[in-house]
Amino acid sequence: MTDLILTLAADYGVPLLFSVTFLSCLALPVPSSLLMLASGGFAAAGDLSLAAVAVAAFGGAVIGDNLGYWIARRFGPHLTRWLATRPRRAAMRDRSQAFMQKWGGSSVFFSCWLVAPLGPYVNYVSGLTSFSWPRFALWGMAGEVVWVGLYVGLGFLFADNITAISALLSSISGFLVALVVAVGLGFWLVHVSKARERKRAAQ
Amino acid sequence: MWHRLIDLWTHNRYLLIAFVVAICLSVFFSARAISQFVYWADPARQDQTLAGWMTPRYVGKSYDIPPEIIQEAFDLQQDGNPRRISLDKLSEEKGISLNDMQSQLDVTVARWRAEQGMLNE
Numbered sequence: 001m002t003d004l005i006l007t008l009a010a011d012y013g014v015p016l017l018f019s020v021t022f023l024s025c026l027a028l029p030v031p032s033s034l035l036m037l038a039s040g041g042f043a044a045a046g047d048l049s050l051a052a053v054a055v056a057a058f059g060g061a062v063i064g065d066n067l068g069y070w071i072a073r074r075f076g077p078h079l080t081r082w083l084a085t086r087p088r089r090a091a092m093r094d095r096s097q098a099f100m101q102k103w104g105g106s107s108v109f110f111s112c113w114l115v116a117p118l119g120p121y122v123n124y125v126s127g128l129t130s131f132s133w134p135r136f137a138l139w140g141m142a143g144e145v146v147w148v149g150l151y152v153g154l155g156f157l158f159a160d161n162i163t164a165i166s167a168l169l170s171s172i173s174g175f176l177v178a179l180v181v182a183v184g185l186g187f188w189l190v191h192v193s194k195a196r197e198r199k200r201a202a203q
Numbered sequence: 204m205w206h207r208l209i210d211l212w213t214h215n216r217y218l219l220i221a222f223v224v225a226i227c228l229s230v231f232f233s234a235r236a237i238s239q240f241v242y243w244a245d246p247a248r249q250d251q252t253l254a255g256w257m258t259p260r261y262v263g264k265s266y267d268i269p270p271e272i273i274q275e276a277f278d279l280q281q282d283g284n285p286r287r288i289s290l291d292k293l294s295e296e297k298g299i300s301l302n303d304m305q306s307q308l309d310v311t312v313a314r315w316r317a318e319q320g321m322l323n324e
Contacts, residue, residue, distance in 0.1 A: 003254060003255060003256055006254070006256030006257075007255050007256040007289045007291050009256065010256055010257070010258050010261075010287060010288070010289035011287075011288075011289055011292065013287065038256070041261060041264070042258065042260075042261060042287070044264060045258065045260040045261040045263065045264040046260050047258050047260050047261065047287040048287070159261070159264050159265070160251075160264055160265045160267065161243065161251055161265065162251075163251055163254075164239070164242075164243035164248075167239050167243075168236060168239045168240060168243065171232050171233075171235040171236035171239055172232070172236050174228070174232035174235075175229050175232035175233045175236060178225050178226075178228035178229035178231075178232055179225075179229045181221075181225040182222060182225035182226050182228075182229055185218060185221055185222040185225055186222060188218065189211055189215065189218060189219060189222055192211075192214075192215055192218070193207050193210055193211055193215075196210065196214065197210075
């Protein structure tokens with residue numbers, strides 16, 4: 001899979017990069033980080049234009065993010081009605097709405113690059129909870145600037161060994177995602193456990 | 204601490220398992236990142252083995268050699284426009300395997316590096 005996508009990068013260059021970052025922002029499992037690194041590497045070698053690579057990756061990502069948001073916002077109400085039919089689901093919806101009101105901007109920003117594998121889901125949740133679109137779009141663009149700059153930049157700088165830098169970055173990204181998930185679950189566990197304790201004490 | 208864990212195990216078993224799995228994964232990924240860093244930091248591993256996805260210019264970048272040496276190693280036209288082409292396609296066009304390309308490259312690069320060494324002395 002890795003070698004296939006890299007061969008396609010050599011043969012199809014910038015249009016492929018645009019399509020892949022676009023699809024990855026809609027939660028399709030395409031190796032966008034690897035492709036950005038490789039395109040940065042090809043730019044350093046003189047096979048692609050660095051400006052074209054950056055614009056294509058950024059454009060694909062931003063269009064993908066916003067499409068994901070609007071799909072969720074447009075078709076979300078059907079799901080929201082279904083969520084409202086059961087009290088537990090409704091509570092979950094209210095909690096995520098409250099969370100997005102409070103943390104929406106930074107969630108969108110960091111999910112674009114620091115924990116990029118979670119990005120598409122944050123886009124969908126933003127649309128689903130009707131998070132303000134201008135805020136979503138601005139934070140999203142800021143995040144994508146960092147994402148594209150980081151990966152294309154590292155590919156450009158470490159062009160002499162794309163294989164090494166991509167293996168290393170995928171581990172680092174895996175670590176960060178696992179850590180964020182662990183911390184989130186940890187807070188949740190503490191919260192439910194304390195809530196149960198209070199309930200018992202009250203009885 | 205323990206009573207809380209037992210309480211969670213009784214009431215939120217799946218959540219607790221997911222939490223432990225996430226912790227294990229973060230330990231695994233951090234260990235992998237460190238071992239990869241150590242592995243690739245070794246200068247002996249700087250020349251990447253040729254792969255089908257690389258382009259001639261990319262190989263030049265990875266081996267840190269000038270375009271003429273790449274053209275010589277891969278027997279490319281000296282006057283034609285340099286093209287962005289994957290080694291997969293190039294090996295198909297030329298009818299030589301990637302392994303043979305690697306040996307040609309190794310010979311040419313070794314000779315060039317030896318010449319450079321002599322020039323610098």
